Amino acid sequence: xxxxxxxxxxxxxxxxxxxxxxxxxxxxxxxxxxxxxxxxxxxxxxxxxxxxxxxxxxxxxxxxxxxxxxxxxxxxxxxxxxxxxxxxxxxxxxxxxxxxxxxxxxxxxxxxxxxxxxxxxxxxxxxxxxxxxxxxxxxxxxxxxxxxxxxxxxxxxxxxxxxxxxxxxxxxxxxxxxxxxxxxxxxxxxxxxxxxxxxxxxxxxxxxxxxxxxxxxxxxxxxxxxxxxxxxxxxxxxxxxxx
Numbered sequence: 001x002x003x004x005x006x007x008x009x010x011x012x013x014x015x016x017x018x019x020x021x022x023x024x025x026x027x028x029x030x031x032x033x034x035x036x037x038x039x040x041x042x043x044x045x046x047x048x049x050x051x052x053x054x055x056x057x058x059x060x061x062x063x064x065x066x067x068x069x070x071x072x073x074x075x076x077x078x079x080x081x082x083x084x085x086x087x088x089x090x091x092x093x094x095x096x097x098x099x100x101x102x103x104x105x106x107x108x109x110x111x112x113x114x115x116x117x118x119x120x121x122x123x124x125x126x127x128x129x130x131x132x133x134x135x136x137x138x139x140x141x142x143x144x145x146x147x148x149x150x151x152x153x154x155x156x157x158x159x160x161x162x163x164x165x166x167x168x169x170x171x172x173x174x175x176x177x178x179x180x181x182x183x184x185x186x187x188x189x190x191x192x193x194x195x196x197x198x199x200x201x202x203x204x205x206x207x208x209x210x211x212x213x214x215x216x217x218x219x220x221x222x223x224x225x226x227x228x229x230x231x232x233x234x235x236x237x238x239x240x241x242x243x
Contacts, residue, residue, distance in 0.1 A: 038144040042101040050089040057120040109174035113141040151177035165212040187222035
């Protein structure tokens with residue numbers, strides 16, 4: 001139990017980013033960690049298992065998900081029905097959460113949501129002193145329209161006024177793409193300028209930027225980008241543009 005006690009004492013809130021097929025979140029596991037729904041398949045199911053030795057109470061809701069150029073933006077939504085929205089799970093037991101779209105996506109591109117699973121803290125025992133942790137899990141939901149959709153990633157590399165480089169990725173497609181890892185080198189040399197970036201989602205018509213703050217890149221006229229994505233590996237050689 002020492003590991004669980006350590007997790008509970010780390011902070012007052014843990015936000016879990018999920019990239020695997022299932023995830024352990026301190027006191028419970030969730031599966032799957034990405035949900036796809038569509039007009040032909042409007043229903044889905046989430047499995048939550050309580051791995052703790054105490055009962056856990058979870059509150060579940062859905063928010064719309066977008067990106068404003070600086071940060072992810074979430075807005076409460078009733079587009080997705082949940083049953084049940086509150087789950088009380090006994091130790092070592094599993095609860096199934098059923099999801100259903102209220103309305104099919106009649107647009108031309110994918111809609112993005114997040115399913116939030118948040119632990120409701122138990123009342124502290126008499127005399128308790130310390131920090132009580134609330135585990136919060138955020139699971140992406142993608143709702144596809146009837147129309148055929150796909151991501152389309154466009155890359156640019158721009159030299160800024162201070163000689164540093166800025167890598168820009170724009171998703172001009174109609175579906176999300178997940179960039180799992182990113183490796184940037186000189187096109188004519190193996191020198192690495194950017195590596196080990198955190199995994200991100202790029203939603204339709206949205207853009208992400210990475211600043212390359214490596215002095216070795218200042219004299220580079222071409223770079224090579226290797227991106228590992230959920231749509232496969234992408235290789236690009238880019239000419240450095242000037243503002």
